[in-house]
Amino acid sequence: MRSVASRKASAVDLVLHEIRRSILSGELPPGRPFTVPALTEQLGVSHVPVREALRQLEAQGLITLSPSRSAIVTPLDADDLRAIYRLRITVEPELAALSAAGRTDAEIDQLDHLVRTTFGDVLGEAFWAPHREFHATMIEPAASGWDRRLLTPLWDASERYTRLVFDPVDAPEAFAAHRAHAHDELVDAARSRDPERVRAAVRTHLEDNLATMLEGMRTLEATRRDERGAPDGRDATA
Template sequence: MASRSVTELVTAELRRSILSGALAPGQSFSLREIAGLLNVSFIPVREALRNLEADGLVVIQPGRSATVAPLALEDLEAIYRLRRLLEPDLARRSCLLISDAELDRLAAHAVEFGDENRSMDAIYDGHHEFHLALLGPAATPWDTRMLTMLWRAAERYVRIGFGLLDPDPDEHARRGRAHEELIAVFRRRDPDAAAQAVFSHLDHNEQLALGALRVLGSAQQSS
């Protein structure tokens, strides 16, 4: 029990460091470095890296080292291709199952995405909870498992895009409105409209991530 708890804590800390960019794409590190930094043994670090490799966030090297997975256009396109297959279909069914009380709760939650004082970590924790609650009534455990993996894989890309836009106060307001509009569409109990709304939401976030990749590519070419 204690070993599993330590592994979960190490996994969460490494994931946070990768998603925030503290561990940059392509950066290599040894198990010894991570174990020393977190004051734990090799065993939970090794297990944590296996978890993160399954999420596509690290590449484990032969021996006792790992590399943060690089950001790649083909990976981003694959992630969103899979999300478009899964999420609009879940939205189509969930809009007929989700309760009015849950939609009211999520509507209050959506307003928080417009708060420019919230940290990126807080926004993303809430963002995952929001979308899982919205699609959850139609999701099986396997759907939830796949959604979580895809969201974690996409998060690095979208966070970079949001980070570039973060200084603009209008962007915070747009985030709030975008999620309020999803709730409004689900209230109509129209499966086609709900599926299209989620599809459009995915399309916007993918374009945001693509823009971030272009900016990073230009910066690397000029450096």
């Protein structure tokens, strides 16, 4: 984790950004315990912004705090993933449908541009901001401030699962091609400006993501059991 002592912004925002980055990237892996004193030393700040940042991260579901000035990165859990996607599937298809008829040519061109220039690349840090932009654009202009405040932590949580399940895949080029095709279908639906087609496309996209993620979690768990040489335990996605 990198020191934030010399950067210009509020201390809480800087600490929040750095810890969140470390969690989403897997630098702080699921289940990793850490303490407030250790973070203050690594980040070069006092305990006050660290504790406030941790409270916000707990509210976002990324960590669990304990009374003893320690915390743990929230483990990956299939039921947690299902809950995240249940909410996304409830909200995003409807907002995308409400946005469909009024979507501008420039917005559709931007969606297409993001797919052409980013989504076909191998997974890496450069992928995540455009991916977030793509899904935010899909729900514009219907999304309200409340919608964005609801979806932002859900997108954060989804991103963590996606990074940890798919970043270490053995065939990243094949997965990148699949990802580009999946988002092409959303662009085609957006171009139609048909609310029902857009609603169905976004819902199918999210449902397919959930199914793929759950399968990826099963594969990761099986691989880790094999590496440990441990007997089969409870299915992580049961």
